[in-house]
Amino acid sequence: MKKILGNLLLFITSLMCVIVLFGCVSINSKAARKVQPVKDLKLIDDRYHFKTVTDGFYFFFVCYENEDGEIKCLDRCTIGTLKKNKTIDSADLNLFYKYDKLGKIIFYVVGSDEEKNTFNRDEYLKTSEYAVSSYQTTVKERMPQPTGITTKIDEKDGKKCWVVSWADDGYGHVLRYSNVKDYYFTSSMNKKVKFxxxxxxxxxxxxxxxxxxxxxxxNSEVVTIKRPTEDSDDETSKNIPADENANTKDKVDAVSKLPMTVTIDDITYDIDVNGNACATKIASKKKAVLDVVTVDGTTYPVTSIAKNACKNNKKIKSVKIGSNVTSIGKNAFKGCKKLKKVTIKANKSLKIGKGAFKKINKDAKIKIKGVKGSKKKKLIKAISNH
Structure with missing residues (x-):
């Protein structure tokens, strides 16, 4: 009898151990992932935004949907270890490097309990150890291409180099060294950098x-910029003397090849290597027409109006902006108190910078032609909001 009781006690003890063991496994399984998906994930202007719920290690993916409906990765980046209830509002440089696709864009923020090196989309979507949040948008337009591009020969640390510069259009830019794999310089975080x-x-x-x-x-379509030739002039432009009594229409500051800077009829243009002109300064004149500029018999399209180009001009009364213009820079016509007539023959790519028409004449009439419907309403709103 004692032997039977002993065996029974041994069985019960073993059974309890098994129950406890499986119970612990079950509890551990349920608690396998402590990190929770982030909240309030969205894209705001040039930043991504979210708030953590738990401590964890986080990284993001930017993906797009191709023509076959397949989701492809544009870029990915480690965010790092974050504490719970941490609000992130960041313009990470990785957002700009490859943000080149139109259509459906999906932004993922992925959390895990510990640092992970995986960047396999299927793995983090299908594996329970990852906490995944996503945000989706549809990108329909591109930014305007950079303008006013110039090059010249210079020195850096005592060695020969070359300099590329571009117009101050109020936006950030990404410069890539084409013969150095994945090496980028960006001014997206510092819009003051212009060379x-x-x-x-x-x-x-x-x-x-x-x-x-x-x-x-x-991002805009890329512009390819060649190194200047060794026998080229180091200066990107030359001043050609003009007769002091000559009409202002004949005052031209020009060079015989691109890029160049010219001043015609009191408007200064930077014409880049691709023949696109940026109006950088609108001086003392009552009327301005910004669509094309002709230099030595060659006509170039005016594709942009630079930041502050006509700011606080005390004489300008009317301006016509042609369909070649794709961007009007920040504060371009701000403070033009006498500016009462603005006619814009817009194209579908036109973008208007913040404050472009702020504090012009209170009775000013602004007409927008060339676009209709939502695009026209959008431009009107952009002007009136500034």
Missing amino acids: RKIDWDVEEVTLKTSSCDLNKYA
């Missing part, structure tokens, strides 16, 4: 305008 010294062994670079609103705009 870059480049090692002489780099033969060409590409430049594009980075998105100012990740919900609406992809």
